[in-house]
Amino acid sequence: MTTTASDSFIRSELIQPAPPPANLVGPWGWARANLFSSPLQIVLTLFGAYIAYKLIWTFVDFTIIRAVWTGADRDACLDEKVGRSVGACWPFIWAKFGQFMYGFYPVEHRWRVNLTYIVALALLLPLLIPSVPRKALNAILFFGVFPILAFILLHGGSIINPWLSVIAWLGTVAAFGLLIVHFVGLSEKALNQTAYGAIALAMVVGGAVAWRVLGLGGMEVLAVAVLFGTIAALAIGAMENRPLDVWLVGGGIAAFGAFVAFALVRLGVFNAPALPVIETRQWGGLLVTLVVATTGIVAALPIGVALALGRRSKMPIIRFLSVGMIELVRGVPLITVLFFATYMLPLFLERSPDAMLRVLVGVSLFSGAYMAETIRGGLQAIPKGQFEGAMALGLNYPRMMGLIVMPQALKLVIPGIVNAFIGLFKDTTLVSIVAIFDLLGGLRAGFTDPQWASPVTLYTGFAFAGIIYFAFCYFMSRYSIFVEKRLNTGRRR
Amino acid sequence: MKRIVSTIALGAAMSFGATMALAQTPGRTTLQNIQAKGFIQCGVTQGLAGFSMPDSAGNWTGMDVDFCRALAAAVFNDPSKVRFSPLSAKDRFTALQSGEIDVLSRNTTWTLQRDTSLGLNFSVINYYDGQGFMVRKSLNVKSARELSGASVCVQTGTTTELNVADFFRANNLKYEPVVFATADETVKAYDAGRCDVFTTDASGLYAERVKLQRPDDHMVLPEIISKEPLGPAVRHGDDQWMDIVKWTHFAMVTAEELNISKANLDQMLQSTNPEIRRVLGIEGNNGEALGLTKDWVVRIVRHVGNYSEVFDRNVGPTTRLGIARGLNALWNKGGLQYAPPIR
Numbered sequence: 001m002t003t004t005a006s007d008s009f010i011r012s013e014l015i016q017p018a019p020p021p022a023n024l025v026g027p028w029g030w031a032r033a034n035l036f037s038s039p040l041q042i043v044l045t046l047f048g049a050y051i052a053y054k055l056i057w058t059f060v061d062f063t064i065i066r067a068v069w070t071g072a073d074r075d076a077c078l079d080e081k082v083g084r085s086v087g088a089c090w091p092f093i094w095a096k097f098g099q100f101m102y103g104f105y106p107v108e109h110r111w112r113v114n115l116t117y118i119v120a121l122a123l124l125l126p127l128l129i130p131s132v133p134r135k136a137l138n139a140i141l142f143f144g145v146f147p148i149l150a151f152i153l154l155h156g157g158s159i160i161n162p163w164l165s166v167i168a169w170l171g172t173v174a175a176f177g178l179l180i181v182h183f184v185g186l187s188e189k190a191l192n193q194t195a196y197g198a199i200a201l202a203m204v205v206g207g208a209v210a211w212r213v214l215g216l217g218g219m220e221v222l223a224v225a226v227l228f229g230t231i232a233a234l235a236i237g238a239m240e241n242r243p244l245d246v247w248l249v250g251g252g253i254a255a256f257g258a259f260v261a262f263a264l265v266r267l268g269v270f271n272a273p274a275l276p277v278i279e280t281r282q283w284g285g286l287l288v289t290l291v292v293a294t295t296g297i298v299a300a301l302p303i304g305v306a307l308a309l310g311r312r313s314k315m316p317i318i319r320f321l322s323v324g325m326i327e328l329v330r331g332v333p334l335i336t337v338l339f340f341a342t343y344m345l346p347l348f349l350e351r352s353p354d355a356m357l358r359v360l361v362g363v364s365l366f367s368g369a370y371m372a373e374t375i376r377g378g379l380q381a382i383p384k385g386q387f388e389g390a391m392a393l394g395l396n397y398p399r400m401m402g403l404i405v406m407p408q409a410l411k412l413v414i415p416g417i418v419n420a421f422i423g424l425f426k427d428t429t430l431v432s433i434v435a436i437f438d439l440l441g442g443l444r445a446g447f448t449d450p451q452w453a454s455p456v457t458l459y460t461g462f463a464f465a466g467i468i469y470f471a472f473c474y475f476m477s478r479y480s481i482f483v484e485k486r487l488n489t490g491r492r493r
Numbered sequence: 494m495k496r497i498v499s500t501i502a503l504g505a506a507m508s509f510g511a512t513m514a515l516a517q518t519p520g521r522t523t524l525q526n527i528q529a530k531g532f533i534q535c536g537v538t539q540g541l542a543g544f545s546m547p548d549s550a551g552n553w554t555g556m557d558v559d560f561c562r563a564l565a566a567a568v569f570n571d572p573s574k575v576r577f578s579p580l581s582a583k584d585r586f587t588a589l590q591s592g593e594i595d596v597l598s599r600n601t602t603w604t605l606q607r608d609t610s611l612g613l614n615f616s617v618i619n620y621y622d623g624q625g626f627m628v629r630k631s632l633n634v635k636s637a638r639e640l641s642g643a644s645v646c647v648q649t650g651t652t653t654e655l656n657v658a659d660f661f662r663a664n665n666l667k668y669e670p671v672v673f674a675t676a677d678e679t680v681k682a683y684d685a686g687r688c689d690v691f692t693t694d695a696s697g698l699y700a701e702r703v704k705l706q707r708p709d710d711h712m713v714l715p716e717i718i719s720k721e722p723l724g725p726a727v728r729h730g731d732d733q734w735m736d737i738v739k740w741t742h743f744a745m746v747t748a749e750e751l752n753i754s755k756a757n758l759d760q761m762l763q764s765t766n767p768e769i770r771r772v773l774g775i776e777g778n779n780g781e782a783l784g785l786t787k788d789w790v791v792r793i794v795r796h797v798g799n800y801s802e803v804f805d806r807n808v809g810p811t812t813r814l815g816i817a818r819g820l821n822a823l824w825n826k827g828g829l830q831y832a833p834p835i836r
Binding site: 074078079080095096098099102103104105107279281339342343344346347432433434435437441442444445446447448449450451453454455457458 | 536539540541542543546547548549550551576578579580581583584587588591592593677681684700703704705706707812813814
């Protein structure tokens with residue numbers, strides 16, 4: 001039996017896996033599979049490689065290899081002065097760099113812009129990185145405190161008054177809201193007509209005194225009116241021996257606080273510690289691009305959410321106003337909105353608001369209206385069962401929207417939202433038609449300087465602008481993909 | 494609750510409308526407005542070398558800019574009390590009509606259409622321009638009449654385009670227009686050899702020439718084929734402000750005529766020449782008649798200079814533009830700049 005055993009071959013162990021054939025692995029194998037698998041692919045690959053070579057090489061050649069890096073004026077960038085074919089004329093950018101970044105912002109105050117950037121980054125980066133704790137505090141700082149701080153730094157003026165103004169505005173709105181809450185609570189207990197009338201009269205008298213006699217305006221009038229109304233309501237409550245309503249007392253305190261804050265601003269008590277005012281007319285360059293884009297982007301979401309919900313609301317007036325607002329703003333080009341805000345508004349108003357403010361309001365409304373439709377698209381995609389489920393749990397409207405519907409809807413439309421943001425970032429260049437030089441406007445003005453006019457100045461400038469715009473838009477795009485992947489837990493494919 | 498929210502929304506909308514309707518523009522004169530706000534808002538170009546352009550340090554420079562500084566000097570005795578609105582060619586008239594700017598000093602050609610139907614008044618001509626041609630020297634052309642059959646690079650939608658058509662038709666010459674949307678594209682195309690001739694206003698020709706690969710290979714032909722009188726414009730309906738704008742220019746021209754300049758102003762104030770004494774406000778009260786002060790001309794010359802100083806500083810032969818005085822010389826030196834007497 002031993003002989004037969006030696007005749008046959010029995011493998012006692014598994015054969016070692018052989019490496020794949022050399023032409024299927026490594027870079028060459030990958031290239032064969034993906035680039036050269038068929039004649040058509042070979043042609044396409046070669047064509048693509050040629051295009052890429054042309055584009056990349058031309059860009060690198062122009063911006064780096066043939067570029068001029070130092071010089072005092074156009075002579076440094078002229079072919080016959082340099083003795084070779086010249087690419088990008090970077091000294092032009094260095095010379096005008098301040099212009100492109102800050103516009104006409106005075107040189108000795110540019111640290112304020114830089115400081116604003118630093119604070120913005122310090123607050124924004126932790127907000128963008130999911131693992132950093134204290135998101136709520138961070139968000140309050142970035143969306144609530146930072147805008148006021150940025151205003152004080154960039155615009156200048158009193159360091160304390162803007163805070164007081166914000167407190168006064170919030171106080172007035174809160175007091176107004178609390179007064180309404182008070183009435184809503186009372187209406188069932190049938191507050192009589194005379195009392196209603198007396199309170200309304202008190203508000204009208206207070207408002208009229210504030211407006212015509214004291215010469216106040218806008219929110220200040222409302223603050224005084226609400227203060228009068230609250231006092232009248234308190235007095236009537238006391239006369240009728242009703243227990244003190246907590247809402248009403250809170251409203252009264254808020255109204256009084258708002259009144260005091262407005263008075264302090266009016267009387268200029270805190271005018272003293274102040275930075276020199278830099279008019280928004282003097283802002284320019286990348287600063288304007290960033291201010292307009294950031295404001296538009298930050299304002300777009302809340303406006304968009306409010307309008308989208310308003311458009312789907314069952315209350316006719318709210319729905320009508322939302323639809324009207326969206327269609328009106330979407331129906332006209334941004335240029336028209338800006339043009340109207342800048343040149344037409346002064347015809348109607350005695351004292352028209354600051355030009356930059358008008359632009360910011362225009363851009364915010366515009367981006368908000370577009371955002372509303374994007375978000376509405378997300379809301380349409382939420383099945384009815386989600387609403388019904390939320391209602392079955394006993395959630396009221398704000399909770400249903402805030403906890404169940406909106407998170408899902410917003411997640412769905414992240415690409416659309418970021419699309420709108422990127423579009424808005426580039427649309428900011430339109431502000432140059434309303435006499436504000438943004439990055440591109442400053443660049444175009446720089447082209448006309450005879451000290452730097454040369455055949456390559458134009459290309460250099462646009463290459464520079466292109467790099468900056470690309471950096472910002474690419475960052476937004478990458479970040480949106482990151483967020484999408486993170487949130488897309490249920491539908492990953 | 495629903496009803497309350499709706500009512501508040503409606504009320505807010507109505508009160509907003511009422512506020513808009515109530516706010517009325519008060520009937521103050523332009524000068525009073527300017528004095529109240531403390532500066533002059535001046536509409537300029539978004540960048541035109543020699544006329545209005547921000548330099549590397551962010552200061553506006555140019556002839557149109559200096560004119561506004563002269564206005565500020567006359568009104569406030571401080572040439573820095575002026576703010577500039579860079580306006581595109583499209584928006585310039587709207588900005589003036591709406592009151593967003595006080596004076597439009599933006600390289601604007603005075604035409605009947607603009608003077609009448611747009612609600613503007615052109616005050617004076619502070620730069621006599623005209624359309625010219627630039628060609629390569631290698632073409633060996635000495636006059637625009639030799640340009641038959643040439644291809645012409647021109648910016649579309651401008652009076653320039655119409656003037657070229659008129660010129661070639663009137664002279665029975667053939668030409669081939671090559672049109673572009675912006676000035677930059679037009680120059681690039683000319684430099685790349687897309688056409689034989691580049692045409693725009695003569696002052697612009699010199700400004701664009703420095704952008705060419707080899708500026709010295711190109712020449713500007715002697716013919717000027719159109720009249721382009723450039724000057725500051727104001728709104729209809731305020732003659733006092735128009736007078737101030739008008740006489741600010743005349744003051745600068747008169748100062749040149751009388752040889753009063755920044756440098757010799759203090760000597761001139763000691764002059765016994767009655768005309769100089771009258772212009773400088775030592776005698777008479779011409780400034781007060783304008784609504785300004787007696788020393789208004791002194792202020793203008795001290796802070797900005799006379800017409801020739803402004804011209805030489807911004808566009809003259811020593812600058813990169815290198816434009817000769819030509820039509821803009823004083824009337825007694827063969828030009829057209831002529832000021833009515835200040836008396």
